[in-house]
Amino acid sequence: MPKNSSILLVGCGKLGGALLDGWLASPTPPRLVVLDRHRTNEDPDYTTVRVASEIPTDFQPDIIVLAVKPAAADAIITELCITLGQRLSRSAFLSVMAGRTCDGLAAAARSAGINNAPVIRAMPNTPSAIGAGTSGFYVPPTATERQHTLCHDLLCAVGDVVRVEHEADLAAVTAISGSGPAYVFLLAELLEEAGIKHGLPAPVARRLARGTVYGAGRMLDDCPEDASALRKAVTSPKGTTAAALDVLMSPDAWPTSISKAIDAAARRAEELAG
Incomplete structure (x- = not known):
């Protein structure tokens, strides 16, 4: 500067x-x-x-x-x-x-x-x-x-x-990137809790959850491919990832909840404008 x-x-x-x-x-x-x-x-x-x-x-x-x-x-x-x-x-x-x-x-x-x-x-x-x-x-x-x-x-x-x-575009910016780290932290939190539920020691579950979020973020930053292409590359047909994504990508799961969450955050940003 x-x-x-x-x-x-x-x-x-x-x-x-x-x-x-x-x-x-x-x-x-x-x-x-x-x-x-x-x-x-x-x-x-x-x-x-x-x-x-x-x-x-x-x-x-x-x-x-x-x-x-x-x-x-x-x-x-x-x-x-x-x-x-x-x-x-x-x-x-x-x-x-x-x-x-x-x-x-x-x-x-x-x-x-x-x-x-x-x-x-x-x-x-x-x-x-x-x-x-x-x-x-x-x-x-x-x-x-x-x-x-x-x-x-x-x-x-x-x-x-x-x-x-x-300037009106900043409501969407606030909802996506301004508040976005909290969404990613929530994902890491839930992955850690799920690991503990499935019998992993808490330190192991935490390291796996945080390392996975960090590594995926690095790939998104380093690789030119779209996020959807990176997702598909790690998803083998009828494999473990596909089984999980069948749940997360069902119509009433992530596609709907993420959209609703961003809408709610953007709407709140507009309300704060008075």
């Missing part, structure tokens, strides 16, 4: 913390200030403050990353705009919150007296903490090329970035 960039990270929970870990591990980490009222630890690689008034007076953020609960965003933006004032003259907001729209967040800034701060949106996921994130990314026309590039580089520092042309 560009040297000498200044980033204010607002909120350092699961996702904010994952982003922070990824940025600190990058070859050229930015100057970072973390604003989180629950975070008290100090680290020489960044500055931690609990309220906006504690932000160093010489700190002028290029990007303000909003990683708070969606319902808290307006109050946080108002506090930042009032406290930082003209120090926001070159800043853009990068929201990694589900649901909240660019227009809605920009309106909160305008109500606090800041009329020209663009809002860029992204939906990363928690594997960003180990540099293996996948982020959907939307940039409105109001953002400058420098702001666009800096936000893109921030996300690239923690994994892969997929740009979408329409």
Whole structure:
């Protein structure tokens, strides 16, 4: 990412913390200030403050990353705009919150007296903490090329970035990749439980389940074939895999439940937009 960039990270929970870990591990980490009222630890690689008034007076953020609960965003933006004032003259907001729209967040800034701060949106996921994130990314026309590039580089520092042309597409991004790691973790959890049920020692079941998920993910990343082709390649006719897939691929099993799950997550993301 560009040297000498200044980033204010607002909120350092699961996702904010994952982003922070990824940025600190990058070859050229930015100057970072973390604003989180629950975070008290100090680290020489960044500055931690609990309220906006504690932000160093010489700190002028290029990007303000909003990683708070969606319902808290307006109050946080108002506090930042009032406290930082003209120090926001070159800043853009990068929201990694589900649901909240660019227009809605920009309106909160305008109500606090800041009329020209663009809002860029992204939906990363928690594997960003180990540099293996996948982020959907939307940039409105109001953002400058420098702001666009800096936000893109921030996300690239923690994994892969997929740009979408329409902000509404972020609801689907949230449902698939933003929430997606939880679905994969659930699969590993269920495989482990099934192994124990069938008599395997718990450590063995865990190692087999996690190793299988990891290996399959590596194949998906490394191989050019479609996922369906990889599935078919490991499925011998009338074999053990086919017997399992007959259950998982029955009309009322995975094809229906996965679709319903993604629909539910996307619908919730749209509800959070207000």
